[in-house]
Amino acid sequence: MFGIISVSNERGEPTMNEMEKRISEIGVVPVIKLNHPERDAIPLAKALIAGGVPVAEVTFRAAGAAIAIKAMRDNFPEMLVGAGTVLTTAQVDEAMAAGAQFIVTPGMDPDIVAYCQKVSIQIFPGCTTPTDYHTAYKFGLSVLKFFPAEQSGGMAKIKAMSAPFPMFKVMPTGGISLKNLADYVRNPVIAACGGSYMVTADLIDNGKWDEITDLCKQSVEIVKAARNA
Ligand code: 3PG
Numbered sequence: 001m002f003g004i005i006s007v008s009n010e011r012g013e014p015t016m017n018e019m020e021k022r023i024s025e026i027g028v029v030p031v032i033k034l035n036h037p038e039r040d041a042i043p044l045a046k047a048l049i050a051g052g053v054p055v056a057e058v059t060f061r062a063a064g065a066a067i068a069i070k071a072m073r074d075n076f077p078e079m080l081v082g083a084g085t086v087l088t089t090a091q092v093d094e095a096m097a098a099g100a101q102f103i104v105t106p107g108m109d110p111d112i113v114a115y116c117q118k119v120s121i122q123i124f125p126g127c128t129t130p131t132d133y134h135t136a137y138k139f140g141l142s143v144l145k146f147f148p149a150e151q152s153g154g155m156a157k158i159k160a161m162s163a164p165f166p167m168f169k170v171m172p173t174g175g176i177s178l179k180n181l182a183d184y185v186r187n188p189v190i191a192a193c194g195g196s197y198m199v200t201a202d203l204i205d206n207g208k209w210d211e212i213t214d215l216c217k218q219s220v221e222i223v224k225a226a227r228n229a
Contacts, residue, residue, distance in 0.1 A: 009120060013101050014080070016122045020143050020191060022080055023055060024169070027185055027223030028216070029194040031057045031084055031173060033201070037068035040204055045072045045079060047209040048199075051216020057104050057194060059084035060091050066098035073099035082122075089115040096121055104145055104194075108132040113139050124171060128152040133165045143169045143191045150175025155183055162189050178218055186226035 007018040014022060023029060030048060034040050048056060054076070058068045060083060072081045082102035083095030092103055092115055102122040105112055109125065116123035117139065126147035127133055136144050146158055149172030153160075158170055172184050173194030184190050198215035202208070 011120075019080065019102060019122050020169075023143075023171070024191045026053055026055050026220075027192050027227075028053055028181070028198070028219045029055050029057050029171060029173070029192050030199045030216075031059060031194050031196045032068070032199050032204075033059050033062045033196070034064065034068045035062060035201070035205060037062075037064040037071065040207075041068035041071035042075055043207065043209050044199065044204060044212065045076050047212040048216055049076060049079060051198075051213040052220040053198070053216040054078055055080040055082075057082045057084035058100075060087070060095070061085045066094050069095060069098040069100050073101075082124075086112065088112070092116060092119070092121065106145075106147055108135050110135055110139070113141070127170075128157065128161075130161070130164065133161055133168065136168065137165065142167065143171060145194065146170040146172040147194075148174025149184075149193075150180070154180075155187060158189060159187070178215070178222065181219060181222045182226040185223045186229060
């Protein structure tokens with residue numbers, strides 16, 4: 001309708017701008033690998049939501065990622081659920097059929113980016129080099145995954161990349177923890193930080209849902225404090 005900014009697309013999903021805004025507001029994106037998606041997807045989603053982190057990147061590294069995505073989407077409509085470690089366009093299809101609202105790839109694959117744009121799903125490709133960023137620029141992307149963050153030079157590299165490419169915000173992922181989260185999120189170039197520290201295999205496999213909630217709450221507090229400092 002004229003004069004009203006749309007927040008959902010033709011599939012009823014948040015628009016790409018809205019998705020980026022909501023992810024930035026939350027500030028952290030749990031990177032999840034579930035060995036028992038039927039058993040763990042729902043309690044895990046509950047734990048994340050209770051901790052103020054209603055978002056998940058469910059990686060295709062584990063079989064059954066699509067089952068987890070579908071369970072979270074079906075049961076928690078307020079949650080943003082994406083697929084991570086997506087390596088093929090077939091996995092994009094599988095993720096979308098399960099209800100994934102965004103796609104994350106570890107690297108910059110122009111074929112997958114083009115495909116995601118064709119089928120209108122948000123894509124966060126892993127980028128760390130000027131060549132990656134330049135390719136992302138050609139696709140008109142605005143938020144990139146910066147992966148693996150710590151191992152690629154961390155905040156110093158992200159700042160250096162922002163000089164020629166100030167149009168991008170990034171989601172650093174890889175080596176993020178409660179200890180260094182603030183160092184990233186205090187910089188306005190950071191959209192959010194991805195990480196598995198609040199959803200480790202130990203926490204999930206042993207059903208430590210309260211600890212997951214607590215780690216999420218601590219993360220949200222760190223993000224708020226760093227951004228308001
Ligand atoms: C990812 O897939 O994004 C990373 O493996 C997450 O990195 P982390 O386990 O160091 O948080």
